[in-house]
Amino acid sequence: xxxxxxxxxxxxxxxxxxxxxxxxxxxxxxxxxxxxxxxxxxxxxxxxxxxxxxxxxxxxxxxxxxxxxxxxxxxxxxxxxxxxxxxxxxxxxxxxxxxxxxxxxxxxxxxxxxxxxxxxxxxxxxxxxxxxxxxxxxxxxxxxxxxxxxxxxxxxxxxxxxxxxxxxxxxxxxxxxxxxxxxxxxxxxxxxxxxxxxxxxxxxxxxxxxxxxxxxxxxxxxxxxxxxxxxxxxxxxxxxxxxxxxxxxxxxxxxxxxxxxxxxxxxxxxxxxxxxxxxxxxxxxxxxxxxxxxxxxxxxxxxxxxxxxxxxxxxxxxxxxxxxxxxxxxxxxxxxxxxxxxxxxxxxxxxxxxxxxxxxxxxxxxxxxxxxxxxxxxxxxxxxxxxxxxxxxxxxxxxxxxxxxxxxxxxxxxxxx
Amino acid sequence: xxxxxxxxxxxxxxxxxxxxxxxxxxxxxxxxxxxxxxxxxxxxxxxxxxxxxxxxxxxxxxxxxxxxxxxxxxxxxxxxxxxxxxxxxxxxxxxxxxxxxxxxxxxxxxxxxxxxxxxxxxxxxxxxxxxxxxxxxxxxxxxxxxxxxxxxxxxxxxxxxxxxxxxxxxxxxxxxxxxxxxxxxxxxxxxxxxxxxxxxxxxxxxxxxxxxxxxxxxxxxxxxxxxxxxxxxxxxxxxxxxxxxxxxxxxxxxxxxxxxxxxxxxxxxxxxxxxxxxxxxxxxxxxxxxxxxxxxxxxxxxxxxxxxxxxxxxxxxxxxxxxxxxxxxxxxxxxxxxxxxxxxxxxxxxxxxxxxxxxxxxxxxxxxxxxxxxxxxxxxxxxxxxxxxxxxxxxxxxxxxxxxxxxxxxxxxxxxx
Numbered sequence: 104x105x106x107x108x109x110x111x112x113x114x115x116x117x118x119x120x121x122x123x124x125x126x127x128x129x130x131x132x133x134x135x136x137x138x139x140x141x142x143x144x145x146x147x148x149x150x151x152x153x154x155x156x157x158x159x160x161x162x163x164x165x166x167x168x169x170x171x172x173x174x175x176x177x178x179x180x181x182x183x184x185x186x187x188x189x190x191x192x193x194x195x196x197x198x199x200x201x202x203x204x205x206x207x208x209x210x211x212x213x214x215x216x217x218x219x220x221x222x223x224x225x226x227x228x229x230x231x232x233x234x235x236x237x238x239x240x241x242x243x244x245x246x247x248x249x250x251x252x253x254x255x256x257x258x259x260x261x262x263x264x265x266x267x268x269x270x271x272x273x274x275x276x277x278x279x280x281x282x283x284x285x286x287x288x289x290x291x292x293x294x295x296x297x298x299x300x301x302x303x304x305x306x307x308x309x310x311x312x313x314x315x316x317x318x319x320x321x322x323x324x325x326x327x328x329x330x331x332x333x334x335x336x337x338x339x340x341x342x343x344x345x346x347x348x349x350x351x352x353x354x355x356x357x358x359x360x361x362x363x364x365x366x367x368x369x370x371x372x373x374x375x376x377x378x379x380x381x382x383x384x385x386x387x388x389x390x391x392x393x394x395x396x397x398x399x400x401x402x403x404x405x406x407x408x409x410x411x412x413x414x415x416x417x418x419x420x421x422x423x424x425x426x427x428x429x430x431x432x433x434x435x436x437x438x439x440x441x442x443x444x445x446x447x448x449x450x451x452x453x454x455x456x457x458x459x460x461x462x463x464x465x466x467x468x469x470x471x472x473x474x475x476x477x478x479x480x481x482x483x484x485x486x487x488x489x490x491x492x493x494x495x496x497x498x499x500x501x502x503x504x505x506x507x508x509x510x511x512x513x514x515x516x517x518x519x520x
Numbered sequence: 521x522x523x524x525x526x527x528x529x530x531x532x533x534x535x536x537x538x539x540x541x542x543x544x545x546x547x548x549x550x551x552x553x554x555x556x557x558x559x560x561x562x563x564x565x566x567x568x569x570x571x572x573x574x575x576x577x578x579x580x581x582x583x584x585x586x587x588x589x590x591x592x593x594x595x596x597x598x599x600x601x602x603x604x605x606x607x608x609x610x611x612x613x614x615x616x617x618x619x620x621x622x623x624x625x626x627x628x629x630x631x632x633x634x635x636x637x638x639x640x641x642x643x644x645x646x647x648x649x650x651x652x653x654x655x656x657x658x659x660x661x662x663x664x665x666x667x668x669x670x671x672x673x674x675x676x677x678x679x680x681x682x683x684x685x686x687x688x689x690x691x692x693x694x695x696x697x698x699x700x701x702x703x704x705x706x707x708x709x710x711x712x713x714x715x716x717x718x719x720x721x722x723x724x725x726x727x728x729x730x731x732x733x734x735x736x737x738x739x740x741x742x743x744x745x746x747x748x749x750x751x752x753x754x755x756x757x758x759x760x761x762x763x764x765x766x767x768x769x770x771x772x773x774x775x776x777x778x779x780x781x782x783x784x785x786x787x788x789x790x791x792x793x794x795x796x797x798x799x800x801x802x803x804x805x806x807x808x809x810x811x812x813x814x815x816x817x818x819x820x821x822x823x824x825x826x827x828x829x830x831x832x833x834x835x836x837x838x839x840x841x842x843x844x845x846x847x848x849x850x851x852x853x854x855x856x857x858x859x860x861x862x863x864x865x866x867x868x869x870x871x872x873x874x875x876x877x878x879x880x881x882x883x884x885x886x887x888x889x890x891x892x893x894x895x896x897x898x899x900x901x902x903x904x905x906x907x908x909x910x911x912x913x914x915x916x917x918x919x920x921x922x923x924x925x926x927x928x929x930x931x932x933x934x935x936x937x
Contacts, residue, residue: 218635257868283863285935286919286921289923289925445698450674450700452674452675453633453673455634455695490698497694501694506705506706508707509708514706514716
């Protein structure tokens with residue numbers, strides 16, 4: 104039990120404070136995201152106490168099995184939420200053979216309620232936002248996040264305000280509009296939409312913009328990917344993990360999860376290497392890594408991997424810290440390689456990933472070919488979104504083997520050709 | 521243990537024989553689907569022995585936890601397969617309130633590997649086909665089944681032959697083509713494709729057409745929906761269940777699962793009522809039910825619920841038997857109601873179902889309004905496929921609330937309007 108004097112007024116489980124990642128200044132748990140001292144990003148600080156494997160294993164088959172490690176209230180399960188997570192960790196022997204590595208696993212987050220890892224972060228954001236006194240769930244987004252927010256708000260019975268660029272493809276609009284929240288198309292690019300979200304967050308005190316004013320809580324949801332990988336490997340850390348980099352938050356949180364598990368004694372503290380994957384058309388972190396720089400120079404994105412197309416990644420410097428500390432690397436691949444990555448994963452393992460997944464697979468391939476990934480170490484690839492949402496990326500590359508008249512000889516001839 | 525003289529040559533776990541549903545004639549386990557005596561459909565007959573809840577609960581988080589109740593070998597987990605199932609059973613309080621029922625659950629099969637229940641039946645078909653000596657996985661399909669077969673074959677490293685009508689929408693072609701099996705577009709309608717599949721099955725002894733020559737094994741996969749519902753309710757049967765009807769197989773297998781669980785003592789033998797849901801544009805079973813007929817008169821389908829558009833449903837008469845025996849009913853809904861059903865489920869629970877799910881929700885609504893469903897009984901709705909695959913059904917009905925310039929006043933005005 105925690106002593107009374109360290110218990111925060113707000114019961115978000117093990118969360119104790121927000122701490123600045125730059126200057127270390129701490130403030131009480133609150134709907135804040137930037138340090139008042141230095142404008143650095145705030146992060147959740149915890150007092151976990153003792154957590155056992157049995158505590159976790161007896162929990163639900165969702166991210167809430169890790170509620171003792173997340174900034175959510177102890178009764179998080181009793182409020183309606185999408186309850187994502189505990190997705191499959193697939194032993195990928197055929198992909199391993201194709202890539203020339205010994206032991207490979209694919210963490211398949213396409214099984215989440217709206218088919219991307221965003222359900223994880225949004226579920227944590229919703230649980231925290233409820234405690235923080237918010238009434239509306241909101242975000243700026245171009246795709247997966249919009250889906251996840253609209254669905255979670257619907258499930259909770261909350262209003263949602265989802266801002267998208269008006270130029271967004273019709274299919275992506277439909278998949279968010281169906282939940283019947285307030286989907287607002289904004290005449291402008293994603294930067295305009297993002298700026299508008301920050302302004303709206305300031306003007307509307309009861310709107311939780313998950314990736315803006317609730318970001319410190321939201322981001323912690325990505326830790327669950329790391330927890331699940333370790334638990335599903337039989338409570339051990341993988342030797343290597345390849346993670347797509349958009350803002351970079353996910354990569355740093357998986358690393359944080361691995362370190363927490365080791366510190367808590369839930370896994371042996373074995374060395375692991377973290378690798379980042381970007382599309383060449385939006386590869387500011389990879390460029391900084393290769394140039395041995397600490398500063399990430401913003402770029403104007405131009406890639407089919409739109410869910411990774413963040414030109415000025417907020418957590419870029421932390422990604423560089425993580426990969427350098429663990430002996431990993433950041434690599435990038437062309438759009439052609441992305442499509443080949445999607446196809447390779449589908450062909451070998453029957454998993455259809457979105458473009459970000461293609462980036463991860465293709466980057467893993469390149470890292471192996473260039474000797475950066477150890478083919479003998481246990482390796483995990485994070486597949487964080489579903490191919491059904493980025494059909495346009497593959498549509499000019501695949502199709503039926505043949506079009507034939509309805510007779511068996513024609514089918515046989517087509518197969519033999 | 522089973523006595524030696526009843527152990528079949530082929531080890532498919534508890535499966536002992538194929539038994540004709542019409543005349544009861546039994547044959548050894550084999551790649552057969554029609555009775556040699558009367559041409560009736562063959563079904564798997566079992567000797568389960570003793571199966572406990574603990575046996576099941578200690579199993580994997582997939583359909584293989586029920587392997588002692590399925591026609592699959594004891595080592596089924598050691599062969600690559602898509603390992604579907606154990607999807608969420610969502611307590612749907614907001615949908616319950618909207619429909620006016622007390623206790624409602626949604627079985628959300630959109631979480632399967634290719635996002636429909638077809639992964640269940642295909643996984644069982646693949647496991648049985650491997651033992652039966654087949655080398656190629658095949659099917660005729662217009663959508664979900666094609667996805668599931670192509671993905672499962674890829675994962676297993678098998679060749680696949682998937683036959684589709686050449687008129688199929690581009691998006692559905694892509695989602696099957698990406699797995700790189702032999703996807704063959706046939707110039708003809710679905711009936712032509714189906715007939716071609718039967719001819720090809722006869723000509724190619726090592727091709728397992730999952731829904732043709734392996735159908736008795738394949739169909740058993742749907743039992744897992746019933747097992748999971750009962751286990752996830754805390755090992756009890758629901759009072760009422762609403763199930764979409766295409767061929768009708770799924771409905772009869774869920775009923776079979778409930779009866780097996782009761783006979784094995786895994787649940788209390790409490791009464792339950794089974795309801796079938798069809799789209800009015802393809803409602804031959806509903807028509808027969810309402811006319812108090814035993815014969816299902818084939819129809820020419822005309823509905824947006826294409827995954828249910830089977831005009832001559834093979835298991836139609838068995839559906840009628842089941843709903844009449846259990847005190848259920850079959851009802852049908854218009855395409856407009858289907859769209860409203862999809863939207864209602866999305867709006868209240870954050871679950872985006874394909875048209876078949878819309879049929880189920882809308883039918884449940886109609887059954888309640890007409891007094892056929894008891895609003896006080898525990899009710900389960902089966903949502904068997906994903907809205908991402910039938911976007912065309914909703915595209916003229918939903919969209920952004922407004923298109924605005926990038927300023928907060930414009931957003932506020934749009935929300936207030």
